[in-house]
Amino acid sequence: MSKPKKWYKTFFNAICYIFISLVSASISIATFSFLALFIWFQSYLGEFRNFTIKKDFTIKEVHYYPISLEQAPNHLKNAFLASNAIYNFDPLLKYVANKLLRRDPKPIRDRMFKEAFLTLGLKLFMPKDDLFAFYLDCIYLGNNSFGVEAGARIYFAKHVEELTLAEAAALAVLSVGPAEFNPFKNPEILKQKQPYVLKQMLVLSWISEAEYNQAVSQPLVYKSMLNRNK
Template sequence: MLRFSFYLLLSVFIAGVLVVGAVLWSVLPGLPSANALRQVHLQTPLRVYTRDGRLIAEFGEKRRHPVTIDQVPQLMKEAFIAAEDDRFYQHPGVDWMSIARAAIELAKTREKKQGGSTITMQVARNYFLTPEKKYERKIKEIVLAVKIEQELSKDEILELYLNKIFLGHRAYGVGAAAQVYYGAALEDLTLGQIAMIAGLPKAPSTTNPVTNPETAAVRRAYVLSRMLKLGYIDAAAHDTALREPAAAVVHGLSTEVSAPYLAEMVRSVLLKDYPDDAYTAGYRVFTTVESDKQEAANKAVQTALIDYDRRHGYRGAEHHFNLAPDVEVHVWTDLLKGYFDIGPLRPVLVIAVNERDSQVYTANQEILTIPWEGIKWAREYISHNARGAAPKNAGDVLQLGDIIRIDWRPPVTDNEKATDLNSVVAVGFWRLAQIPDAEGALVSLNSHNGAIQALVGGSISRKINSIE
């Protein structure tokens, strides 16, 4: 009987070895080299810069900001490890204990559920395999994860993971997620924000702090509890992070210099020359534009267009609402939704009209006064060459409930001549304005080599290049 048991166990062992060998023989030839991850190309958008390295624009479907592992805060690493793979630094790429638990769950429920995947296995799947839940893919994932662990360091694997993972709202990688959700660099994130981002891989599209703050807060609490249990944070830090607001808003790209027409010219050239990968190869285009000259050109064109338009008369409010005098403040705020700053022109709601001034409400919930000095210019526009009579009081120009534009008239300087200098003019004041109908352009060229140093084309509000 003992001999029979021995031969039975030996037969099972040999059969197991043969099965594993057959699986490896069929799987290994089709797997890529793990070392190829060192040369992997992440889809990174096209970025356009000034000559001095300031960002003008970004073009691409995916938001990605690759970072090295040294640029990732320690708490960020620990948050992802706590949430996704707390034995990351101990296992050889595959956590057999987690796989065993997943297998037991499968036997109990007869349902295939996600489970047992380590960070290394996720790297293997995200870079080389498909996300479909099939046994063949899972076997390849396990074998490839072991290969990756043999050829790459743990830090290299973690860096690949943190740059590739999808985190919702077109953000791929932690660098992009920090900017998209919080408008911040990784090193400026709070613990609560770090935990929120670390909780996103499970369901990034539906449990992020923009789409579903309540569910995201629950996931953040789980990540923080895991970090506390593993000793990454103390109870005080845990409790403070839990009290942070859960909701977030999508932050657009933070460009440093406004040159949209130039950026579009660059995009068109790159798309023509590199049609297959213009938006994904991570091209960084440094133009000859100098940021200080571009900013000066923007200001010069905006000021000239606004002044030119003002000299031809006032065309009236952008919109008018029938506004009761005693309406609540939140109604004012709602009426301004959909109106945004255009250059120096701010949208405001007229909430009071007096004889010689007017009070207006801004989207920032400020109440400002437009003095008579800022209103008296507004003779009615009749035609390009004709204006109406000069207004006698503010009521000739403005009405309660008007949506108008204002800009700031800075104080006069010693170099300016003020024909009616008074205290208001001396300190600066808010002035009635309007979006110009006129268009203009400015190109500044280097006289030695013809390089473009600044380029402004079109109008303040319409994206039309008047230079081309």
């Protein structure tokens, strides 16, 4: 005569079945959500790849000279990372998402949710170098200038690869407050803020103390050469 099954074995089997079912359902939902996000993100991928600032404006005074990330010197990249505290890339993701959503032809009634999903899509599917290149290429630096190349030409009559550490730090300050720190109107205020960027770079070991001291002591001479193409 067979022994009757104990109730706790039946209960345990039921719990295991429920647990496995929940895990399977969670995996299915997560997979579906990931694929849905990826497909939705593709609608913005082309916009990201072909983005150009000049599409946003009809006025001729906009200054924009696209460059590759390789053209920007390391000290300029680090200055912008330090000034905006975007070395953790979260603010950078939000900036890029906001730029892309501004170009959305459909009414954005649920902008907060779209921005959150687009930010997640950028974080999951886009290389960090591409995001940072987009940022440096599009950031507004005042006086109708967009991107670091335009900033270099307008404020220092140079190409971006010619900027000194001191000049790069000054441009980085402008990315935080282009109107407030406009060097053509408030050169003293910009010069006061520039050491904060350099100090942050020093703290992060991106520059040496000697480089910091040299950059802080370097006079900033502002001059514009908007028509310099070579």
